[in-house]
Amino acid sequence: MTGTCIYDGDCGFCTRSAQWLQRHGDCAIVPWQALDLDALGLTEEQVSTAVQWQDPTGAVTASGADAIAQALLTCGRPWRWMGRVLTWPVVRPFAAIGYRLVARYRYKLPGSTDACRI
Incomplete structure (x- = not known):
């Protein structure tokens, strides 16, 4: 694996996007809800508002659009x-x-759920 994409598993749109990445990419894809955020140096606000990219060494090196670029x-x-x-x-x-x-x-995009509004 080349890294890990950390996404919001409570969001339907995010989950659908993560499933797409799982089919097309060569990286681990993990919802933040399954991780020890303190160990990664991340806050709940960071991971609930933007996808994060963890490089193969375990360091979180990108967020948001930069994380999407790394995943792509x-x-x-x-x-x-x-x-x-x-x-x-x-x-x-x-x-x-x-x-x-x-x-x-x-929350207005295809695949979204009410959890996306939070």
Whole structure:
């Protein structure tokens, strides 16, 4: 495995996205509810508002759109290419804005549940 994607397992949209990543990527995918957040140096607010990326050494190295980029880099084409594009300095600010919009309105997206509203 190349790393771990830590997501909100209470959110239906997030869970569906994690299932997609499981089919297409080569990384571990774990809901934050199954982890010892203190051991990772994460807070519940951090993990409930943005996906996190843990590298193979165990360090949490990315959050939000940057974490999505790292996860996509573990996928095959064309998703790996998209992950690379998301890391480009000119694209990163726009990816971050897009991520925040999706995170804010995730309860209105397909696959969402009432838990996403919390």
